[in-house]
Amino acid sequence: MGFSTRYRGNILVVSLSGELDHHTADELRQTVEKELDKDIARHILLDLSQLVFMDSSGVGVLLGRYRRILAQGGKMAAYSLHPHLEHLYEVAALSKVIPAFASENLAVNELKKDEGLRR
Amino acid sequence: MNGWVELRIPALSQNESFARMVVAFFALQAGDWSVAELNEIKTAVSEAVTNAIIHAYEDNLDTGDIVVQGQATPGTLEVTITDFGRGIADIVRAREPLFTTKAHEERSGLGFTVMENFMDELTVTSSPRQGTSIRMVKYLNLTTVQ
Numbered sequence: 001m002g003f004s005t006r007y008r009g010n011i012l013v014v015s016l017s018g019e020l021d022h023h024t025a026d027e028l029r030q031t032v033e034k035e036l037d038k039d040i041a042r043h044i045l046l047d048l049s050q051l052v053f054m055d056s057s058g059v060g061v062l063l064g065r066y067r068r069i070l071a072q073g074g075k076m077a078a079y080s081l082h083p084h085l086e087h088l089y090e091v092a093a094l095s096k097v098i099p100a101f102a103s104e105n106l107a108v109n110e111l112k113k114d115e116g117l118r119r
Numbered sequence: 120m121n122g123w124v125e126l127r128i129p130a131l132s133q134n135e136s137f138a139r140m141v142v143a144f145f146a147l148q149a150g151d152w153s154v155a156e157l158n159e160i161k162t163a164v165s166e167a168v169t170n171a172i173i174h175a176y177e178d179n180l181d182t183g184d185i186v187v188q189g190q191a192t193p194g195t196l197e198v199t200i201t202d203f204g205r206g207i208a209d210i211v212r213a214r215e216p217l218f219t220t221k222a223h224e225e226r227s228g229l230g231f232t233v234m235e236n237f238m239d240e241l242t243v244t245s246s247p248r249q250g251t252s253i254r255m256v257k258y259l260n261l262t263t264v265q
């Protein structure tokens with residue numbers, strides 16, 4: 001699998017491509033953890049447009065990152081969910097914790113929604 | 120088309136994608152599966168093979184083998200994934216959604232839930248220290264068979 005990271009303000013945007021399974025999970029875990037250690041990110045946003053495969057091991061890694069960002073008072077979201085992931089998203093009830101939006105901007109709006117209130 | 124395939128591989132994580140690819144290619148040449156169905160087959164195979172690697176053989180290198188068997192008849196695909204590892208003591212419990220014996224390793228406990236939802240039949244046979252066999256069947260959508 002491949003991934004790249006960038007920042008949009010205080011949002012860490014992670015673009016995933018290829019296949020996320022138990023074999024590739026560690027790499028993703030380490031990359032995201034390293035970025036979170038920099039203390040720049042308040043929220044995490046996943047670009048899932050190029051991720052053509054994911055199984056429950058992938059779900060485990062995503063939920064692990066979700067727990068950390070939640071503990072820091074942040075949120076996690078996704079956008080452009082690849083059609084191959086739709087059934088897994090539904091079976092794992094992922095939209096409850098990592099809601100998926102049609103575009104990056106829609107997801108960013110959601111992440112920033114109640115930020116002003118908390119400061 | 121009728122046919123079968125059998126694959127014996129060492130329990131290494133890099134073989135997870137290999138095993139699901141082989142089954143997907145086999146399914147594709149045997150039946151008229153949709154892209155969505157093929158993806159469900161791949162995901163279910165990935166779950167069973169991954170479980171053999173991390174649970175049956177405890178993620179140790181040089182442990183054991185995994186046997187992946189596929190059988191196709193017109194309209195059905197049957198896949199069996201067998202390991203010779205530690206076995207499952209309580210199958211009913213293991214199949215419960217979110218149940219995992221490795222929560223500290225960020226397991227989601229959803230492997231069996233995915234297999235159940237993505238395939239039409241799931242049979243789990245296991246005995247302690249002998250191993251585990253996962254048999255899954257999927258039926259071609261009746262409207263696409265014609």
Ligand SMILES: Nc1ncnc2c1ncn2[C@@H]1O[C@H](COP(=O)(O)OP(=O)(O)O)[C@@H](O)[C@H]1O
Binds near residue numbers: 206218226231251
């Ligand atoms: N092949 C196997 N050998 C031994 N134990 C297994 C095997 N497959 C599954 N298990 C047991 O069943 C539990 C549930 O499996 P699963 O639903 O895939 O969740 P997870 O893999 O996330 O733990 C595992 O935590 C493990 O204890």
Ligand SMILES: [Mg+2]
Binds near residue numbers: 056231
């Ligand atoms: Mg599993």
